[in-house]
Amino acid sequence: MGLQNFGFMEIMIILVIVLLLFGAKRIPEIAGSLGKGINEFKRNISDAQRQITEPPPAAPRAEQRIAEGAPAAQQEERPEPKRLLQ
Template identity: 75%
Template sequence: MNFGNFGFGEILIILVIVLLLFGAKRIPEIAGSLGKGINEFKRNINDAQRQITEPTPRSEPRVAQGTAAQQEAADEERPEPKRLM
């Protein structure tokens, strides 16, 4: 097992120092909060990637634009509005 330039002996010494500094009761709390932080970081990175790669939704026009012939046919079908006076 080789972590970069650290050998087994160096990693063991670091773990013993951490155990002496924080104590056996505190290490699981530190590891848990570190894990939660890493998970939140990954989630934020995935959300940012999704926002970048997802196409932006296009808004549909409210009134469909038709050809001139379709507009004229629609105008002919509509009755003229009644006058109030």
């Protein structure tokens, strides 16, 4: 049974049951926390989508060598070697 099969009476019965279970004072708290959860979920989805579509920022060369696990002696900056033949 999908949501499209719910009529007005079914929805009213569900609301009355929720009201009896949680009480009138607790329902706004539940609705507020549900809204906050939905907003955070949407924000996390958009952040994940942005991370997938945007290229990562370029890291300096020394940080790349450190991240790749190069030995400590090779991690210092060295100039590019000169070409002998052009």
